[in-house]
Amino acid sequence: MNAHKTRSWRLEKMATTLIWLFLIVACILVVIPLVFMFTAAAMPARDILRMPYPWIPEGFYWQNFWNGLRGPEGTFIFIRNALNSLIVAGTVSAFTVLFSSLAGYGLAKFEFKGRTLVFMLIMATMMIPFEAIMIPLYMVAMRMGLQDTYTGLILPFLANAFGVFLMRQYLITFPDEILDAARIDGASEPRIFSRIVLPSSGSAVATLAILAFRSQWDSLLWPLLVVQSDEMKTIPLYITKFMAETHSDEGIMMAIAVMASIPMIVLFLTLSKYFINKDGLTSATKG
Amino acid sequence: MHRKRGFSMEKKKARWGWVFVTPSLILFAAFSFYPIINAFYESFFNRNLLSLRPPRFVGWDNYTYLFGSKDFWLSVQNTLIFTLGTFLPLLVLSLVLAVFIMSIKRFRRFFQMAFYSPAVLSSVVAALIWLLIFDPRGLANQGLNALMGTAGVNYNWLSTTGMLRLSTIVVYFWKYIGYFTVIFVSGIGSIPDTLREAALIDGANRWTLFWYVTLPLLKPTTMLVSIMAMIQCLKTFSTQYMFTNAGAPTRPINVITLNIYNTAIKDYRIGRATAMSILLFIVMFAFTWLQLKVSRTEEVSHM
Numbered sequence: 001m002n003a004h005k006t007r008s009w010r011l012e013k014m015a016t017t018l019i020w021l022f023l024i025v026a027c028i029l030v031v032i033p034l035v036f037m038f039t040a041a042a043m044p045a046r047d048i049l050r051m052p053y054p055w056i057p058e059g060f061y062w063q064n065f066w067n068g069l070r071g072p073e074g075t076f077i078f079i080r081n082a083l084n085s086l087i088v089a090g091t092v093s094a095f096t097v098l099f100s101s102l103a104g105y106g107l108a109k110f111e112f113k114g115r116t117l118v119f120m121l122i123m124a125t126m127m128i129p130f131e132a133i134m135i136p137l138y139m140v141a142m143r144m145g146l147q148d149t150y151t152g153l154i155l156p157f158l159a160n161a162f163g164v165f166l167m168r169q170y171l172i173t174f175p176d177e178i179l180d181a182a183r184i185d186g187a188s189e190p191r192i193f194s195r196i197v198l199p200s201s202g203s204a205v206a207t208l209a210i211l212a213f214r215s216q217w218d219s220l221l222w223p224l225l226v227v228q229s230d231e232m233k234t235i236p237l238y239i240t241k242f243m244a245e246t247h248s249d250e251g252i253m254m255a256i257a258v259m260a261s262i263p264m265i266v267l268f269l270t271l272s273k274y275f276i277n278k279d280g281l282t283s284a285t286k287g
Numbered sequence: 288m289h290r291k292r293g294f295s296m297e298k299k300k301a302r303w304g305w306v307f308v309t310p311s312l313i314l315f316a317a318f319s320f321y322p323i324i325n326a327f328y329e330s331f332f333n334r335n336l337l338s339l340r341p342p343r344f345v346g347w348d349n350y351t352y353l354f355g356s357k358d359f360w361l362s363v364q365n366t367l368i369f370t371l372g373t374f375l376p377l378l379v380l381s382l383v384l385a386v387f388i389m390s391i392k393r394f395r396r397f398f399q400m401a402f403y404s405p406a407v408l409s410s411v412v413a414a415l416i417w418l419l420i421f422d423p424r425g426l427a428n429q430g431l432n433a434l435m436g437t438a439g440v441n442y443n444w445l446s447t448t449g450m451l452r453l454s455t456i457v458v459y460f461w462k463y464i465g466y467f468t469v470i471f472v473s474g475i476g477s478i479p480d481t482l483r484e485a486a487l488i489d490g491a492n493r494w495t496l497f498w499y500v501t502l503p504l505l506k507p508t509t510m511l512v513s514i515m516a517m518i519q520c521l522k523t524f525s526t527q528y529m530f531t532n533a534g535a536p537t538r539p540i541n542v543i544t545l546n547i548y549n550t551a552i553k554d555y556r557i558g559r560a561t562a563m564s565i566l567l568f569i570v571m572f573a574f575t576w577l578q579l580k581v582s583r584t585e586e587v588s589h590m
Contacts, residue, residue: 016391019390019391020391023388027401030405030461031401033413033416033420033461034404037412040419049422049425052429053425053426099311103307103310106304110300111301112300112302112305113301122311122315128322129571131524132323132567132571133564133568135329135547135551135557135561136326136329137322139557155318156318158314159315159319189303218409218411220410220524225552239412240529243418243533244532253415254415254416256415257415257416260409261408261409261412264409265407272400275403275407276403
């Protein structure tokens with residue numbers, strides 16, 4: 001009995017060690033490309049493709065960042081393009097929160113004829129992938145003269161079915177007594193929404209805002225269709241153009257990759273609970 | 288409860304309900320319903336992007352062309368290879384990682400964040416990093432040479448058909464592994480401790496606990512993850528676009544979305560591109576419908 005116990009204890013300990021080993025090796029493999037990006041960004045190009053790869057940069061080769069910012073023509077267009085990305089992602093994020101919480105609140109707390117139908121219609125749009133409607137959308141955008149405009153980049157993404165769903169689920173448990181008390185006090189409906197409902201939906205709003213921001217920051221396909229001029233390009237478009245024109249300098253490429261990722265990395269490190277969160281995760285497919 | 292306050296209050300409230308949902312409804316009508324209906328319509332015409340002539344009605348011609356086109360079937364094949372090649376390893380490994388993370392006591396959060404970190408980068412940046420890693424002098428060759436005990440062999444990550452397909456799969460796998468791991472972790476976290484304890488008292492070891500308790504209870508999460516991963520893979524675009532943009536051959540990785548894009552923007556054939564979009568839509572519609580059904584049953588099972 002005693003021998004059996006020590007044997008199973010030993011097995012258990014071996015299993016634990018193997019699990020730790022597996023996790024650590026997997027973790028290193030996953031992180032290596034990230035380490036590569038950060039170290040290569042600090043190296044001159046000639047060091048990056050040296051064999052074997054010198055993991056530690058000799059000093060910080062800041063020229064990569066400077067040349068990345070300057071761009072091949074010396075116009076500093078990257079700054080403008082980064083600003084475009086911020087404007088588009090920020091606007092989409094803000095309006096997604098606004099429209100989703102409005103609709104979610106309406107569906108959760110008001111009884112009206114056709115409410116179920118409205119809800120089902122909105123849910124049905126989740127089954128229409130963007131990739132299937134991008135060409136017709138593109139034709140509409142052209143006809144409306146929205147090529148190369150912020151409106152063209154932003155407008156198709158303002159309504160987000162998952163956002164409506166998330167806000168409705170969140171608000172359905174909001175206590176009716178509070179809303180009724182405010183009504184009796186004479187508060188108007190828009191005021192109740194903006195002063196009571198919206199401020200108390202913090203975590204759902206944050207999850208949704210980050211989700212919308214990320215999917216726009218990442219977006220390549222729609223900007224490829226809509227944008228023509230260099231001035232209106234977003235960061236992903238800047239990267240594709242830069243690569244096609246000068247895919248010789250690996251150091252600059254990695255410096256641009258780092259600069260393009262900084263906003264997301266900062267968000268991730270400060271607000272990781274809204275990234276690693278089941279509501280946010282199961283939805284990102286709809287981004 | 289509301290009835291006490293009278294009829295006019297009800298009516299007023301109903302009106303406000305409409306006011307709140309209307310902005311979203313208008314947007315969905317304009318940017319979801321109209322385009323998909325329009326896509327069906329356009330797929331029966333031979334519109335050319337640059338031509339000023341009015342498009343001609345061609346019936347099912349676009350579809351019959353596609354079904355007879357080698358190029359289209361190659362795209363279908365590429366998309367299927369990519370989807371299966373990515374989603375199966377993703378599913379298995381994210382489950383393994385999640386089970387392992389939940390079986391250790393410390394550093395759970397750390398591992399979750401580490402595995403998730405590639406998902407924070409945009410797909411364009413991910414493709415950029417891996418383009419350098421797959422360079423003939425890059426880390427991929429160095430690592431594989433060290434592993435195989437060979438010296439200076441170039442595995443042609445970005446040039447031969449099989450390796451190029453594998454490369455796109457690696458990028459995608461890397462980017463999403465943490466994402467699905469985290470979903471599985473939260474799935475395992477929602478299994479009541481009492482069940483595991485009971486199994487342990489009955490003499491279950493790690494393996495039997497996983498096989499007879501954890502895995503069956505994770506079935507809804509597994510279904511959800513599978514369908515989500517498949518939908519994601521069917522839509523893949525950025526990696527393939529970036530790789531071909533950097534000079535990799537197009538044919539082996541010409542997935543359906545890339546084909547739609549090139550047919551519309553480079554060949555100007557709007558009708559043919561929308562017909563392809565409609566076919567993609569039908570497949571994805573089926574998957575998404577399944578996902579919605581599955582996620583609903585999952586909600587119920589967790590209550």
